[in-house]
Amino acid sequence: MKWRAAALVLFSCVLAACGGGGNSNDAKPQSTQVEQQAVVFGLVRDEAGQPVQGVKVTSAGLQASTDAKGNYQLNVPLSGNRTVVQFERDGYALQTGVSDFPAGGNGVRVNATLQKLGLNVAIANLATAQSFSLPTSVKPIVEFGGDALVRADGAAPTGPVTARLTVIDPKADLGLMPGNYLAKTASGTQPIESYGAIQFTLRDADGSVVNLKAGQTAVIRIPAVKASLSATMPASVPLYHFNEQTGYWQDEGVATLKPDGSGAPSYYEATVQHFSTWNADKPYDTVTLTGCVQDLSGARVGAGLTVVSVGGDYLGSGTAMTNASGQFSIQVKRNALSQLTAFSYAPAAVSDQVVVQATAQDGASSQCLRIDLQGAALASYQGTYVGTYTGLDKGNFTVAIGSNGMIAGSGVSTQGNGSFGVSGQVSAAGAVSLNAAQGQAGIATFSGTVNGQTGALSGTWTYLPQTGLTGGGTYQGQRQ
Structure with missing residues (x-):
């Protein structure tokens, strides 16, 4: 049975007791003014669901590392209602998680799924043209000319430059994608659905980021994926790069669908002026879906539970929080299937799943999500x-x-x-x-x-x- 693994993104929200990852702000100087703090904690796992130890976790300029169970915790200054968390470890692609602090709360869980690097090679000669492929690639995924690279400080790269390339397949696991499928626009934010992504980064011998010089370009090819067998691949889609500081995707160009060697559509091609995590996406219209969460006795839960929507026939997701009456309002794709699940982190619990067919108008789920807050039944x-x-x-x-x-x-x-x-x-x-x-x-x-x-x-x-x-x-x- 070939069922699209839409629920895999929910593995990024698997509930586990939070252990004590190292917290670098133990040595933070005392201030004469009391600074309001927020707790950011979570679990980091690999694609197989195993905890990853020794991951460098960074948020608001502070660092921690994951313990043997993959847990971490950071106490960061509470500034605004959004937090961006980066996860780095040798052998894995850079990952970034984002979350909003619940209203009136000062803590948030940000879990992450790390993906193994697809390619990690040293560039032998910077003066020659370069191309980078994976074993399954029909054509090089990244190509650029010789003498095209520069450090962020404007200096020439020192020593060997290492190229890291990873293909991100949102169909295999929506949680592999950095961020939360939101793009920044002039008027606010816009949800996007993915047709495939790649991450390509360069660092020189001392770890400095290396990128294209001004005026230089590179060709990238993103292996195309679609949500279902019957889905139609657009001939062209907007191209987005991920902003690691804001945690949002930013529109930058157009990617065009190209055939592989056999003539079948297989990748989106684009010309870019810098390296990043690049995503072939399409914005989609949303409707507001309201619903409720209750415990096994039928009583409504309180505020602070996380509700996750996962696209059933599109590669995108969204989140919302319950209010004091156990109600939530979440944005889903118009006229599309979405799967809803609720999570409680204290105590750790996960609800049943409800699949909803959205229409062209705002609507409501016909049934409440049910969750066991006592934990004995599971x-x-x-x-x-x-x-x-x-x-x-x-x-x-x-x-x-x-x-x-x-x-x-x-x-x-x-x-x-x-x-x-x-x-x-x-x-x-x-x-x-x-x-x-x-x-x-x-x-x-x-x-x-x-x-x-x-x-x-x-x-x-x-x-x-x-x-x-x-x-x-x-x-x-x-x-x-």
């Missing part, structure tokens, strides 16, 4: 489950449910489509919601129930409308 589902699925595709699967309700595993199609990854979650009430990648079903929902006492797992999977297919099948499994 622990009862923990374990490894083995099962089979049937219908328009057939095969078997093995998944593990963690103590926080998150689900991860793999499956095999017996109809010639090989293996696929599975991710998702179970709510406190036992409602199962899964997504899978690389199979036959295109985009589908996989929902059902799990019984914490008997260990029985069962449900149905159904094609989503944008595949052009109807029907699906059933699945069943048992805790081992």
Whole structure:
């Protein structure tokens, strides 16, 4: 079953107890004026979901590092309601997380998913033209002329210059993208959906950033991705670069769809005047979707829970916070599918998922998200489950449910489509919601129930409308 792994972005919000990463502001001089502080904390993991230790975390000029469990904490000056956090570690692409402080709050969680560098090579001769490719590239992803580089201070690069190139695939995991899919405009901000991105950076021997000289240009090619099999790739889209200081994407040019060697559309090409994280995106119109979050007794939760929307048929996401009545208003793409999930960080809990089909007008979710703020129910589902699925595709699967309700595993199609990854979650009430990648079903929902006492797992999977297919099948499994 090939279900687009829309829920993977939610892995960036996996709930974990916050450990004590090192905090550099222990030695900060005392001020005669009391400065209001805000706590920024979170969890850093790799693409496989494993914690990453020793990550340099920077926010508001202050630094910390992640501990053995991937946790960090920073006490930063509370200035405005937005925080930008950078994550750096050798062997990984630079990552940037952003978040808004909740109204009346002075703390925020900013988690991050780090991606392994795709290419990390030294440039042998700066005087010659350069090109950089990955093993799967049909054409070089980045190309520029000789003697085209300069340090940020205007000096010539010293020693060998190291080039780092990484392709960011938002279809594999929306959380790999820096920022939160918001572009800065003259009138405010604009949500954008991605068709692929790359990150390309240069540093010389002493670690100084190296970029193109004034007047020099480079050609970049961004491998194109689309949200579903039936989606249409635009012939051209706006090109955005990521501003690491503000945490917003900035419009800078146009990227044009080009064919690969076989004639199929495969990458967006553009000419740029500097290196950065570049994203082939398209702004989209939004509508406001209102909803509510309640506990298992049916009582509304209070303020401060985070609600995340993930595009079901577009590669974008958004966030909102609940108010004192447990209500939220979130921006989603007009006339598109979105998946909603609520998160509580204290105590750590995750709600069930609700898929909503937005219309051309503002609307409301027909059901409240349900979340277990006591935590006991989720622990009862923990374990490894083995099962089979049937219908328009057939095969078997093995998944593990963690103590926080998150689900991860793999499956095999017996109809010639090989293996696929599975991710998702179970709510406190036992409602199962899964997504899978690389199979036959295109985009589908996989929902059902799990019984914490008997260990029985069962449900149905159904094609989503944008595949052009109807029907699906059933699945069943048992805790081992």
